[in-house]
Amino acid sequence: MGNNVDKRDNSITSGWVSRWRGLSKVLTVVLAVSWFGSATLVEAGAPDQEASSWQTGAVRIWEEPLTLPTYRVDPPDVNPMFFHNEVYQGAKKKIYPYPFQDKVTRIRETKTYTAVHLENDYIALTVLPELGGRLFTATDKTNGYDFFYRQTVIKPALIGMLGAWISGGIEWCVFHHHRNTTFMPVDYILEEHADGSKTVWVGETERRHRMRWIIGLTLHPGRSYVEATVKLFNRTTQAHSILYWANVAVHADDDYEVLFPPSVRMATYHSKNQFIHWPIGRGSYEGIDYEGVDLSRWQNHPEPISFFAWNLAEDFSGGYDHGEDAGVVHVGNHHVVAGTKLWEWGPGPRGRLWDRILTDEDGPYAELMVGAFSDNQPDYSWIQPHEVKTFTHHWYPVRDIGAFTRANLEAAVNLKVAAGSAELGFNSTTHLKAARVLLTVGSRTLLDRRIALGPGDPFKVTVELPAGVVATDVEVVLFDAAGRVLITDRPRSPIAPPELPEPVAPPGAPEEIATVDELYLTGLRLQQMHSPVVPPEPYYEEALQRDSGDVRVNTTVGANLNKRALFEDAERHLRTALTRLTGGYVRSGDAEAEYQLGLALRGQGRDGEAYDQFYRATWDVAFHSAAFHQLAELSMREGAWERALNEIDQALSTNTHDTKALGLKAIILRKLGRLDEALVTASQALAVDPMDVLALNERHLVRRSVDPEAASGLDVLTRTLRDDAQTYLELAIDYGNVARWDEAIAVLQRLVTAEVPFASTYPMVHYYLGYFFEQSGNANGAAAAYRRSAGMPSEYGFPFRLESIDVLESALLAQPGDHRAHYYLGNLLYEIQPERAIGHWEQSRALFNGFSIVHRNLGLAYYRARGDVTAAIESYERAVELDRDDTRHYVELDELYEAANTPIATRLRTVSANREVFSRRSDSLLRALMVQVLARDYSTAIAMLDANEFLVAEGGGRVHGVFVDAHLLRGLTRLERGEALEALADFERASEYPENLSVARPSNDRRAPQVAYYAGLAHQAIGEVDAADEYFRRAVDQPGTERWPDTLVYQALALERLGDTDRARQRLEAVVDVAAARLAGAGDEIDFFATFGRRTSKATLRARALSLLGFAQTALGLTEEARVSLGRAVELDASQLWARHYLAALP
DSSP states (O other): OOOEEETTTTEEEESTTGGGSSOOEEEEEEEEEETTEEEEEEEEEEEEOOOOOGGGOOOEEEEEEEEEEEEEEOOOOSSOOOOOSEEETTEEOOOTTSOOBOOEEEEEEEEEEEEEEEEOSSEEEEEEGGGTTEEEEEEETTTTEESSOOOSSBOOEEEETTEEEOOSSEEEEESSTTOTTTTSOOEEEEEEETTSOEEEEEEEEOTTTOOEEEEEEEEOTTOOOEEEEEEEEOOSSSOEEEOEEEEEEEEOOTTEEEEOOTTOOEEEOGGGOOEEESSBOOSEETTEEOTTOBTTBGGGOSSOEEEEESSOOSSEEEEEETTTTEEEEEEEOTTTSOEEEEEEOOSSHHHHHHHHHHOSSSOOEEEEEEEESOSSTTOOEEEOTTOEEEEEEEEEEEESSOSOSEEOSSEEEEEEEETTEEEEEEEESSOEEEEEEEEEETTEEEEEEEEEEBTTBOEEEEEEOOTTOOGGGEEEEEEOTTOOEEEEEOOOOOOOOOOOOOOOOOOOOGGGOOOHHHHHHHHHHHHHTTOSSSOSHHHHHHHHHHOTTOHHHHHHHHHHHHHTTOHHHHHHHHHHHHHHHTTTTOOOSOOHHHHHHHHHHHHTTOHHHHHHHHHHHTTSHHHHHHHHHHHHHHHHHHTOHHHHHHHHHHHHHTOTTOHHHHHHHHHHHHHTTOHHHHHHHHHHHHHHOTTOHHHHHHHHHHHHHHOTTSOOSHHHHHHHHTTOHHHHHHHHHHHHTTTOHHHHHHHHHHHHHHTOTTGGGOHHHHHHHHHHHHHHTOHHHHHHHHHHHHHSOOTTOOOOOTHHHHHHHHHHHHOTTOHHHHHHHHHHHTTTOHHHHHHHHHHHHHHOTTOHHHHHHHHHHHHHTTOOHHHHHHHHHHHHHHOTTOHHHHHHHHHHHHHTTOOHHHHHHHHHHTHHHHTTSHHHHHHHHHHHHHTTOHHHHHHHHHHOOOOOOTTOOHHHHHHHHHHHHHHHHHHHTTOHHHHHHHHHHHTOOOGGGTOOOOSSOTTHHHHHHHHHHHHHHHTOHHHHHHHHHHHHHOTTOTTOHHHHHHHHHHHHHTTOHHHHHHHHHHHHHHHHHHHTTSOOOOOTTOSEEEOOOHHHHHHHHHHHHHHHHHHTTOHHHHHHHHHHHHHHOTTOHHHHHHHHHOO
């Protein structure tokens, strides 16, 4: 049943009203105690729940199918996608162990989703668990206003970490921005509470760090706010850096105003590398002149832009649509929810383009993002081992009061004092029958009125002020009927614009940093921020060269080596740290090195030594819980249940909400026969996380042991596991880590027996079954499972858990000829131990030479890990020979050809022989067109550019550069042949941005001076002198291109044509200086603050600098010098297109 809103008048044509009829079916099962009090879980698919009336104020929750037009996304890439210095939202673009979901299409179909609906008197919500748990719609029922952006179509674009991403509603960016699973199914469960409130929980255990998050969206009876309860669980042994942002989309147009609190006087950009005054801008920001511009208005931003509130000091923010006279308020404790951000595509050409890409009819939007434990992107804080972070924040709609000036959870107020009057308005989040409004000036009362107020009944009034009143003396107060103050406001005193802070600067090179302390902190910050372009390791290495015994550096390096399963190396660093820490036989107050050494020893199977080390770590409260957790696991492995119980109780004594520890305690109590206590403990865990599968499984086991015929909760557990192989594996591994082999086997056998497509045949499920059987002493069961494993489908065999190393190595001991086990081990190890990964892939290849992805992986590793481009090309050519349908292999092979400076003719033969395969995807077709342009087959390239629609990723747009190159170079060829009119047509076409390329004209167009200069030459050749001069002036006057030295060359050439030789020479000499500095290494072209892109090779950077130098030398008439520079550029990189052109054009 859809919620369709006519955007022209916001009238509801079918939605919440119709949903009062034919209610969904629900089944309730009692959960012990929730953080909300008593709670009931609600399951779909059982008896009708009686309809509640409008007057009762009740909250309703149910799920039902929702059919939406959906643009198809084809199955993910079967190739593992490893990290390669690629920037995503300013941090590392880490895809593995997830499959890449970049196969978006423009094929529109209908698809049915499971929608969870929440409603009360005032608002109606829809949540889509299959789309990352997105809060999909939120409607103010009092006026039909969608206070979050409502999509009427699912239209993915290449914006997410894994590719496919949709706009609208609220996206939960947990741990990383646009997290990997934003377009994937997550866990969910429905919950009812004794106070009448109801919650839908969504969440998951993610694969990148193996941490867990859940978010509960709750509606309360008689309240108009959405309550979001966020819980972040670090179930791992290591600290990780994290962020949290709720990506809130709102409908935006020329009437939309973004509301940061009045105390916010400045805003900053990503990474805090730029600042600007807010709300009225002063100066430029991101290359845009914002002098005197109201930055809070959506319409005033010609380009996509971000503004992060600087030093948020109040608990509210939001936005207001003055055309609709409605808006949204966010309320959150600013000490925790410290980030508020405006992001928008803007009303310019690029914004309109992305509107078309992301929706069919729903128009533009803005993002009013709010972040916790973070105030910027990328900006990460730390979560410690086994730590649980919890907070709540809220949103609610407002109407008919204008842009609010203060808000809290009770009400929003708008107080404007100007021109002798005070305009004030209130909108409350609950119905107030006899509220009181008091307006005063000092001790003088100007308004004292009893009013009825509620979400659908705002109050607004204008009060005349006595002459001479100072605005800051005006105060308004809202009381409830009992006289309790709900909210107050008064105008703030005007202050001078503050001085802007110093922007963040990129870190210096390690050898330039003065002290070991600064080296350590620099490395730690780079690690914390997941820096994709500057790694932290060189800073740690430099620090240890200066002081090999530094405690903090050795401890951090040891911890990082533990994360990579390099336990022996970790032990060496950690013992070095402890030698200094415990000098003079003193026990240190900081036990991190002790704790990490315990992990290193356990990783080597030296459990007895690890036990002693963990006990030493318990002396430090910072590691008390995590260390006792490890002790309990080791005791459980020995079957020392009483000792383990004491240890897990110690762990919980300083970390009561650690659901994993509660799950272990439930196991221990069950093993001790204390079943009632075990059931209570499992319920305690479920009160914290109602979808914790370890607690659900323990509850099932306890109930089954008490009464095998009674309902054990297996149905709830199975539903929560949702046929997901990784969720089953994580649960089984929890048992395996404490040597509970029978329970681990039972978990995985349930999945295999269920014959779930993909999950039941996922190879790691069977490898783990073999390992668990082996550890339990069942040799026959192990052998059978290992044999099955080797025959399971290899697609998406992307293991990532460190435990899987032992599992796969055990499988290989049992079956040395299992080539797939070597392949999986290589996948697991590549990003943490690349040489070891190469060894396993080589063994896989030796056992079976016909697996194309193994050859592809080896080619990738030979180049990236070893720099052996020859061996890499040989492997890729074998991969292509084995699988001629995989477009990724062709793209990556041509990238290697480019890196190796392979002759263009060779590359063209590959493209020509496989043209149909290259044409299947935008990225591979673009690669083919780049080769055709290099081969001077411009007309074919242009025809292909005109005939295809290209799907471009955010931050991309290279296809338009190819479009410009092809037209300019064909035009220059025609101009040389005397075909000036035809050349002019090509040059004019090069200035366009065709819609099918999915790239829009930026306000600062880098290629515009080049295009205009060549158009001027064509007009000159035709004899149209005035037109030629006009185009030359366009080239010179193009704004905002100063940052690109190549554009200065074209502007200099245009100046020369206009007779301004002095200015032309000045610009050319400036370009020569820039090129020389780059060649000398003074400018590495590494953008530390880049939000997208991939780091360029040093050879290519040098070739670009030589090309720039040669181009400027050509313009200066230094022909021989130019010949040398351009020749060296082409020798280094034959793909330097314009260097090739200018070199060929030299006399």
